[in-house]
Amino acid sequence: MLGEAIIKGMAVTAKNFAGSYVSKDRLPTIQYPEERQVLSEAVRNFPFLVYDGDDWEKGLRCVSCQICEKECPPKCIYIVKSKDKKPDYLGKPQLYPAIFDIDLSVCMSCGICAEVCPFEAIMMDQDFELSNADRFGGLLVNKEQLARSHDHHMRIRPSEAGPIEERRAAAQAKAKAAAEAKAKAAAGKPADGGD
Ligand code: SF4
Numbered sequence: 001m002l003g004e005a006i007i008k009g010m011a012v013t014a015k016n017f018a019g020s021y022v023s024k025d026r027l028p029t030i031q032y033p034e035e036r037q038v039l040s041e042a043v044r045n046f047p048f049l050v051y052d053g054d055d056w057e058k059g060l061r062c063v064s065c066q067i068c069e070k071e072c073p074p075k076c077i078y079i080v081k082s083k084d085k086k087p088d089y090l091g092k093p094q095l096y097p098a099i100f101d102i103d104l105s106v107c108m109s110c111g112i113c114a115e116v117c118p119f120e121a122i123m124m125d126q127d128f129e130l131s132n133a134d135r136f137g138g139l140l141v142n143k144e145q146l147a148r149s150h151d152h153h154m155r156i157r158p159s160e161a162g163p164i165e166e167r168r169a170a171a172q173a174k175a176k177a178a179a180e181a182k183a184k185a186a187a188g189k190p191a192d193g194g195d
């Protein structure tokens with residue numbers, strides 16, 4: 001029938017219009033900022049640096065390998081390696097970023113930095129309220145501003161952060177067992193605890 005598709009389309013529109021008065025699910029408009037949208041795990045905006053524990057500086061996972069800096073398409077990451085080292089979560093001495101800046105006004109939210117990081121140290125955040133009054137450098141953020149806890153990662157994207165936590169806990173347990181075996185061997189005892 002001529003115009004059947006138009007009539008069907010109008011019927012869907014009318015159904016949603018009438019339904020929006022009785023069903024909140026049919027009304028996608030929300031009263032922002034009083035109401036907040038519930039974001040899906042898939043939402044990715046700008047990167048953040050993950051840290052473990054309570055101290056962002058001590059707990060930063062980044063070892064300053066600079067892979068993300070090299071791979072970032074618009075080159076908006078700037079890293080300077082430390083001169084000294086600090087122990088990572090396995091107790092291995094690692095370099096850390098003395099400077100880690102990202103120019104968010106240049107970042108195109110591609111997520112490549114998070115994909116290429118071998119240390120699960122940089123992830124994509126969901127924060128979108130970043131506007132400020134500084135036209136020059138207001139979106140140039142440093143490592144302190146970029147630091148977010150592992151708990152934050154778990155909150156916004158548990159299906160990504162959960163397996164990472166499990167892998168890191170298993171690696172920690174393995175490293176601890178190896179260290180204990182080494183200590184026993186050094187003390188002249190067999191590593192399995194026998195005589
Ligand atoms: S999200 Fe893309 S553009 Fe932004 S810092 Fe990461 S690699 Fe660079």
Ligand code: SF4
Pocket residue numbers: 061062063064065066067068069079116117118119120121122
């Ligand atoms: S965030 Fe990851 S890829 Fe980038 S420098 Fe740190 S450890 Fe390397």
